Amino acid sequence: MIRTRHGIMLLAPLALVLVGFFLVPVIMMLPTSFREYQPGLGLAPGTWTLENYTQIVTDDYYREVISRTLGLGLLVTLACLLLGYPVAYLIARGPDRWRVPLILLVVFPMMLNLVVRSFGWIALLANHGLVNNLLIELGLISSPLKLMFNLTGLMIGLTHIYLPFMVLMLVVAIRNVPRDVEAAAAVLGSTRVHVFAAVTLPLSAPGILAGSILVFVLTISALVTPRMLGGPTYKVMATLIYDEYMQLLDWPSGSALSFALTFMAVGVIWLSSRLTKRWAGMA
Amino acid sequence: MSSLTFERLGKSYGAAVVVSDVSLTIRQGEFVSLLGPSGCGKTTILRMVAGLVEPDRGRIVIGEEDVTALPPNRRGLGLVFQSYALFPHLTVFENVAFGLRRRKVVGAELDKRVREALALVRLDAFGARYPRQLSGGQQQRVAIARALAPRPRVLLFDEPLSNLDAQLRDEMQIELKRLQRGLGITTLFVTHDQSEALSMSDRVGVMAQGVMQQFATPEDIYHRPATGFVASFIGKPNRLAGKVASRHGAGGSVRLGDGLILPAAQIGAAEGATVDVVIRQEAVGLNGGPVENAALRGVVALRSFNGARVQYVVRLDHGIELVAEAASGGANSALTIGSEVSLSIDPRSIFATPAEVAS
Secondary structure, three states: OOOOOHHHHHHHHHHHHHHHHHHHHHHHHHHOOOOOOOOOOEEEEEEEHHHHHHHHHOOOHHHHHHHHHHHHHHHHHHHHHHHHHHHHHHHHHHHHHHHHHHHHHHHHHHHHHHHHHHHHHHHOOOOOHHHHHHHHHOOOOOOOOOOOHHHHHHHHHHHHHHHHHHHOOOOHHHHOOHHHHHHHHHHHOOOOOHHHHHHHHOHHHHHHHHHHHHHHHHOOOOOOHHHHHHHOOOOOOHHHHHHHHOOOOOHHHHHHHHHHHHHHHHHHHHHHHHHHHEEEEEE | OOEHHHHOOOOOOOOEEEEEEEEEOOOOOOEEEEEEEOOOHHHHHHHHHOOOOOOOOEEEEEOEEOOOOOHHHHHOEEEEEEOOOOOOOHHHHEEEEEEEOOOOOHHHHHHHHHHHHHHHHHOHHEEEEHHHHOOOHHHHHHHHHHHHHOOOEEOOOOOOOOOOOOHHHHHHHHHHHHHHHHHEEEEEEEEHHHHHHHOOOOEEEEEOOOOOEEEOHHHHHHOOOOOOHHHHHHOEEEEEEEEHHHHHOOOOEEEOOOOOEEEOOOOOOOOOOEEEEEEEEHEEEOOOOOOOOOOOOOEEEEEEEEEEEEEEEEEEOOEEEEEEEEEEEOOOOOOOOOOOOEEEEOOOHHEEEHHHHHO
């Protein structure tokens, strides 16, 4: 066992870096979020207001962006789960010699730059992109499908980017399900499908939850891909915050939105860790 | 409840033959153990019976039904794992009910049969608990109840007691045996522990390197080992290198060390051949006191007390050492190191096998 004193020493370097370069700047942003914005001037001197926060809840546009962000998070998480579980199952339970090639295949996209991959999707999904041209050539559609600057485009791009995270989490979870317990169910009369539904799936639930949290939090805070595939008009919270800061110079609003996003992410993590505890308590 | 038959059952992984043409019949209601060192193929046989491993050759017949090609869920067996393999996310009650639900048992009947099964293993009061809230012994009993509840045709045990501590293991041996007798259920029990196999079984199959060495009653296995492997695997053997001095029917005599000649009941080699000689520790008798007229003499080199028995390492005049046992508290339980003793060895517990077969 590591003693408390030694534990603190091991933790100290990272803790100092995080406090100095992450926590302190974030806290410095807190006062900004209560300041008033004056177009052209930036921060109005000497005035304090709660409006930056209240408008997030009351303003229709902000509300739309927030619900879009959360909806996108849920859909991307769900898509990653549905696409990722079968692959993870194959990697965890398939022939040994397939394992390394399959994991490499899953991880390979992560070795390419995010911007490059997002550009790739633009080339594929644009009105005169590869996909639309192909479908028109084949005579399946007459006018191009709208695959970008909307939910479809963001879902495709983000699911592609975060799928590896989900798969890697699920592989670990599925490998942790004891084979004997599955065999026990089979001998007791379960078909393969029932073994999966009654044993494998519930016992890999902690991994499903962990992967889902990860993908959800990454999705709602993603900036580059939504920026490139969403364009200037179809915004999510991260791109909205970016624009508030960099284009409108509305720092108060941007800070308030940042805190709202942080709050939502922390809330999701907290909620699901409670869920995990309840499940783990049962299992 | 049914009989269980293997016909020339075989399994290989690549070039490695794990199970080599094993044939045997377990009669209805019989308790049979497969005994052998790890890697001898006993667990593979059990998993083939359960349908978890597909045999390459041969047939498995339960009662009159050839089940070789059936998936595990349609074989109607009960299996108890070394790891218990309980469903961690289900209560004890639901664990036991699992197999019954698969057989469409519901309502009051389900309730009754789960309670019966839990009562059999004396865990009536534990239905609402989760497996992690139970001790290892209790978990193992839940696993047994879970296997018994659907009234399987054959009960399979895969080293079920290896994870329990020694005292609990002895209790469970007796409890299991009583349960099996009471239910009259055909049982195949896989273990590497010879005392477990010998004490519980009607018949024991000793296996080595995928080959069935001997399939017989515990008494026959112990007193009339069919092969050199069985002789050296069963009991607590002294293993010595020697030569065959003379042959007489199945036995003869062997020469050990620098000229000690001992009669042996079973010799599996021709006169003059180099052999491994197995002398059971429990067959070596010791006597303190006057040794002048004894045919066999030695000096105590080491004494170790382990409760019920006292073990001595005795150095014989002929340059060999033997381990011998005496009952604790008996006349010869307090011999000191360096004291002279006379020895007597029961020739029926001396076996000689060709040297190269030694394991």
